[in-house]
Amino acid sequence: MKITDYELLIKLNEIGTIRGTAKVVLISQPAVTQRLKYIEEYFGVQIFLRTSKRLKLTPAGEIILEHAKEVIEREEYILNKLAKSSKEVHGTLSIACSSLISQRFLPKILGAYTNQFPKVAIDLVTGISEDIRLDHKNYDVCIIRGDKLKESTCIRLFADPLYIFDTEPFPEDGVKERPLISFKSDDSMHELVDNWLYYQQASIKPLKTMTVDQIETCKQFMKQGIGMAVLPKSVSDSMMEEYPHLPLMLDGKSVTRDTWVCYQEDSRQLPQVNHFIEALTATIFL
Known part of the structure; x- marks a missing residue:
């Protein structure tokens, strides 16, 4: 089993359909179906029930999905730990960003960032700020509009x-x-x-x-x-x-509508996170 297999299971559960998941992960429907078949054969159980509306986890599937989350979290922990101990910046940078900012400003910022730190893996989710607030602890950095996040360190990027x-x-x-x-x-x-x-x-x-x-x-x-x-x-x-x-x-x-970058202080100890926050705060937005 590969990390990408576990990531695929999580996406299938989040999105609920093979067709929708294929669009998100940018591979064909038959490829997703074939990969899921392989994973189920590997574990020897059915992971999802195929209903008319969406995929539903079987009891065995719930156990495997929990295992998948633990594997991915452990992988990210190890990569981040290695990133701390290395002079070269690498690891994973997870970002949740307001759709407006992701369309208008983020491409240029991330373009410069990835050119400077090509070994950093970017995990980006975009959406409305209200949705990001509900799930903000799952990301290294959140870029939101409106009110700043409570229980987080927040820097106003622009009004x-x-x-x-x-x-x-x-x-x-x-x-x-x-x-x-x-x-x-x-x-x-x-x-x-x-x-x-x-x-x-x-x-x-x-x-x-x-x-x-x-x-x-x-x-x-x-x-x-x-x-x-x-x-x-x-x-x-x-x-x-x-x-x-x-x-x-x-x-x-x-x-005015304020835009904030918010993060947990512990996250900024990671070089890839710190460099990204520095890139954001150095940007002139308007």
């Missing part, structure tokens, strides 16, 4: 001002009545927008709210004239010059 955009001008007098397009995010983002709109009732009144899955979809809908959209400066690019917009202000201050 991201929010703007409301539309294809139609914002009148100086009267009430602007337009649909509002929002994107899937965590509660803190929606609270910032809702709170600002509450104080703008005399000038801006959303007729209805349309929620889309991603921030890029939200931008494209706004550009097609479907409605207004509140977007952070970090993803606005040339939109400032092309579309009518207003900064979100309250009490004379910009409404």
Whole structure:
């Protein structure tokens, strides 16, 4: 059995389907099926029941999955221990990152990092900050938006001002009545927008709210004239010059969305983690 076999079992259990797992691990469905067959033959038991909806662990499968997690944790422990004792930086760096940051900034940062430390294995998970918070202890470094993590060391990377955009001008007098397009995010983002709109009732009144899955979809809908959209400066690019917009202000201050890098102090003792945090804090984001 290889480490990759144990990792495959964990992914199959997390995702629940062979097809979905094949997409994530970037190999064909037949290859995943064949690998699972080999693993079951190796242990001599059925690990998953194939139901119409998803794979379900058998009692024997639960025991094997627990063993798989222990094997992977032990492997990472040994690699990290070796990394501490070596002058050359290697080992595994596990990162959980906000989708916005992973799309907009992380590729360049990781590109430079992996060029400098090519022997470091990167384990990256992306998603909304709210989901990352629930599972943050499973990662060396978390990059999140909104409030910082409790019981963690957190460094603010940057404050991201929010703007409301539309294809139609914002009148100086009267009430602007337009649909509002929002994107899937965590509660803190929606609270910032809702709170600002509450104080703008005399000038801006959303007729209805349309929620889309991603921030890029939200931008494209706004550009097609479907409605207004509140977007952070970090993803606005040339939109400032092309579309009518207003900064979100309250009490004379910009409404901003903070981005944090959070970690446990023990993790920073690992060279690969420390170098990555240093790369993040040295980056000029806006």
